Amino acid sequence: MPGTRRRLTVAAAAVAGLGLATAGGRLLLRQSANSIRSNSNEDLDPLYELPPDVEHHEISSTDGGILHVIERGVGRPLLLIHGISLQAGVWAPQFHLLADRYRVMAMDVRGHGRSVAGDDGFGRKIAARDVATVVEHFDLRDAIIVGHSMGGMILMEFAGDFPGLLSERIAGLVFMDTAGYQILPKPALPVAKALGRRVNRRFDRGKRIPQRRFGEDDLSWVLARVAFGRNPSAAAVDQVRRYLEEVPQSTSVPSGIDLIDHDARDALKATKTPSLVIVGSMDLLTPVWAARRIASFLPYARFEVLEGAGHQLMQERPYEFAELLDDFSKNLSV
Numbered sequence: 001m002p003g004t005r006r007r008l009t010v011a012a013a014a015v016a017g018l019g020l021a022t023a024g025g026r027l028l029l030r031q032s033a034n035s036i037r038s039n040s041n042e043d044l045d046p047l048y049e050l051p052p053d054v055e056h057h058e059i060s061s062t063d064g065g066i067l068h069v070i071e072r073g074v075g076r077p078l079l080l081i082h083g084i085s086l087q088a089g090v091w092a093p094q095f096h097l098l099a100d101r102y103r104v105m106a107m108d109v110r111g112h113g114r115s116v117a118g119d120d121g122f123g124r125k126i127a128a129r130d131v132a133t134v135v136e137h138f139d140l141r142d143a144i145i146v147g148h149s150m151g152g153m154i155l156m157e158f159a160g161d162f163p164g165l166l167s168e169r170i171a172g173l174v175f176m177d178t179a180g181y182q183i184l185p186k187p188a189l190p191v192a193k194a195l196g197r198r199v200n201r202r203f204d205r206g207k208r209i210p211q212r213r214f215g216e217d218d219l220s221w222v223l224a225r226v227a228f229g230r231n232p233s234a235a236a237v238d239q240v241r242r243y244l245e246e247v248p249q250s251t252s253v254p255s256g257i258d259l260i261d262h263d264a265r266d267a268l269k270a271t272k273t274p275s276l277v278i279v280g281s282m283d284l285l286t287p288v289w290a291a292r293r294i295a296s297f298l299p300y301a302r303f304e305v306l307e308g309a310g311h312q313l314m315q316e317r318p319y320e321f322a323e324l325l326d327d328f329s330k331n332l333s334v
Helices: 002-021 023-037 088-097 124-137 150-161 163-169 186-204 218-225 234-246 249-258 265-270 288-297 318-330
Strands: 055-060 066-072 076-081 102-107 143-148 170-176 275-280 301-306
Touching: 023 218, 023 234, 055 124, 066 088, 066 124, 076 088, 076 124, 076 150, 088 102, 088 234, 088 318, 102 124, 124 150, 124 163, 143 150, 143 318, 150 163, 150 170, 150 265, 163 170, 170 318, 218 234, 265 288, 275 288, 275 318, 288 301, 301 318
Parallel strands: 076 102, 076 143, 143 170, 170 275, 275 301
Antiparallel strands: 055 066, 066 102
8 A cells, every 4th residue: 555655665764764873773773784684595596696608788779878788598589677776687587597488688778787878868768769779689579578667667668659669579568566657646746856857957067966875884785675575585685785886876866857757657558568567565666556557557468466575576586477477478479
């Protein structure tokens, strides 16, 4: 429920504030971080590093940037798009588990990882154009595209802006832990948009925005942990924490501001491509109700909730995701 999400967010912020303000709070924070760091999963931990035989490609975007794409395997093309402040490597489990039957590909969204933004800068529509560039460059056909979080929003823009390419080349769409519209509560939108305009003007003048950096400290572990559901492995949490640290402010801030007015309802309603909508029951960032809305707008959609999982399904539940994807894929027309 939206109210529950707000209460949990406020509670997390309160704990973080306590951790910085008092000696007892700092001890609580350290104990929590140590608990996160000590958790391991012998089945999943080996999957979080990319296989050594992954191929790396760098192609040009339409505005002079560079798009970094990694690839492994043979079979039906499977293109994976990550969320904000993450990188293509977050899909490492899928490169291990799916490459025997899919041509698994993942792209660094512009400004993330090894992809470099061109003259047009950032934004979900510009990134959607990059998706079209990747599809055409590699001549992908009968493909499935998966979008996680911001990547799902980019995928929605792709579906709305490139309907011809969608119908000709794409067999199925997967929206994972994402939202179709109203990411922020409606009353907060005008304030958020005004703040976004101020931040963009500051960037235009060459000034930085005050921002906490994600280092090795206890708070960074606790904040990264919020993206997960029940009992995540430290290796998965650390991967997210490191990516949050590595993606520069010049990418994450304008990319985040661009998502404020995201509204893909019309694009979703017009999308006839078979779709799979997946969400974790404990996703605090794009909750179950947001995923259910997406499925309700799509004419041909299957909706799945993975109990106990959070926002990072590709890391938390790679085996269940593989099963869902295989079942979805086998029912798609060739």
